[in-house]
Amino acid sequence: MRTLLAALLTLYGIAFCQERSSLSVEAFLLRPIGARAAGLSSMQVACADEPSALFTNPACLGYLRDSTTITTGTTLLSFGRSLSNIAASFPVSSQITIGAGIVGMNAGTITQRDQSGTALGNRTIWQGYGSVAASYRLTQVTSLGVSGRLFYASAPDAASTGSGVALDAGIVTSVLDRATLGISIQHLGVMAYGAERFSLPWMLRMGISSQIPFSTEYVPITSATLGTTDTVELPSIEHILIGLEAQLRTGALTPTIIAGAEIVPHPLVALRGGVALYGESLGRPQLFPGTLLSGGVSFTLPLPIPIRLDYAIARGYTASPLHTLSLVADL
Numbered sequence: 001m002r003t004l005l006a007a008l009l010t011l012y013g014i015a016f017c018q019e020r021s022s023l024s025v026e027a028f029l030l031r032p033i034g035a036r037a038a039g040l041s042s043m044q045v046a047c048a049d050e051p052s053a054l055f056t057n058p059a060c061l062g063y064l065r066d067s068t069t070i071t072t073g074t075t076l077l078s079f080g081r082s083l084s085n086i087a088a089s090f091p092v093s094s095q096i097t098i099g100a101g102i103v104g105m106n107a108g109t110i111t112q113r114d115q116s117g118t119a120l121g122n123r124t125i126w127q128g129y130g131s132v133a134a135s136y137r138l139t140q141v142t143s144l145g146v147s148g149r150l151f152y153a154s155a156p157d158a159a160s161t162g163s164g165v166a167l168d169a170g171i172v173t174s175v176l177d178r179a180t181l182g183i184s185i186q187h188l189g190v191m192a193y194g195a196e197r198f199s200l201p202w203m204l205r206m207g208i209s210s211q212i213p214f215s216t217e218y219v220p221i222t223s224a225t226l227g228t229t230d231t232v233e234l235p236s237i238e239h240i241l242i243g244l245e246a247q248l249r250t251g252a253l254t255p256t257i258i259a260g261a262e263i264v265p266h267p268l269v270a271l272r273g274g275v276a277l278y279g280e281s282l283g284r285p286q287l288f289p290g291t292l293l294s295g296g297v298s299f300t301l302p303l304p305i306p307i308r309l310d311y312a313i314a315r316g317y318t319a320s321p322l323h324t325l326s327l328v329a330d331l
Contacts, residue, residue, distance in 0.1 A: 035310030035326035039296020041274025043260035046182030057170035062135035062143030073326030104128035141174035164191035201250035209243030
């Protein structure tokens with residue numbers, strides 16, 4: 001009985017330590033931002049479709065809608081913590097789109113005590129960053145993007161309070177007009193805590209996605225000036241999106257390969273899911289490592305201002321699943 005109890009306590013301690021390791025700024029950078037990203041197990045580098053793209057691949061901003069778009073969301077983490085974000089994109093011209101966003105993490109509450117153990121009060125640890133991004137559309141099918149981040153981490157003691165800066169860059173382009181290729185490099189920067197300074201953990205992402213319509217309509221269009229008639233291909237809104245993404249993190253033994261899919265059976269509904277096909281687990285590379293597994297759903301409200309509600313459930317570090325809620329609105 002004692003052996004069983006010791007084993008259970010050890011397993012719980014390992015899970016708790018894994019979850020607590022995410023309290024550092026450099027660790028929570030690896031979490032997906034937004035319910036769509038969470039529902040696809042963070043497969044976003046080639047298919048992000050709302051302003052939180054600036055947290056994954058700023059080049060995707062060039063593929064967004066022509067109107068100003070805003071998104072906000074929250075991920076409910078274990079041990080009373082949460083990760084929240086808000087972002088917006090603004091088309092400046094037919095070629096340039098800018099975006100800005102904030103990510104904040106409630107990393108938990110601790111009780112401060114003096115040397116004699118007397119409680120001095122509770123203190124919530126906050127971490128987060130602000131990001132500003134811009135994308136430039138080179139052609140109809142190719143976009144470049146760059147973003148800058150400013151980090152801040154608050155803690156009860158000055159030695160644990162820090163700040164930092166980082167740079168992200170990316171590209172999105174079409175492949176034979178049948179798929180989209182996205183590449184980004186993230187978190188090229190430094191973080192300082194007191195007198196200590198260290199590099200943030202960079203991540204290289206490369207992915208490809210393809211949107212397959214359920215049906216296609218061919219519409220003849222006659223030129224008013226030349227009098228010639230061309231046929232235009234109009235894919236249906238109903239479609240399935242499939243994709244693969246490879247993510248290589250600082251210090252990882254091997255890239256993590258993620259597969260994701262999104263089905264839009266109706267213009268107002270979408271279903272999605274994602275899973276890690278290959279990656280590192282328990283210190284060794286393996287198939288289906290179990291590190292990423294998620295699903296989600298979206299509902300678009302038929303309002304004068306289109307509003308999309310996203311929800312995702314994903315596997316967490318502990319046994320508790322992570323729930324993410326997001327709202328996307330075209331203004």
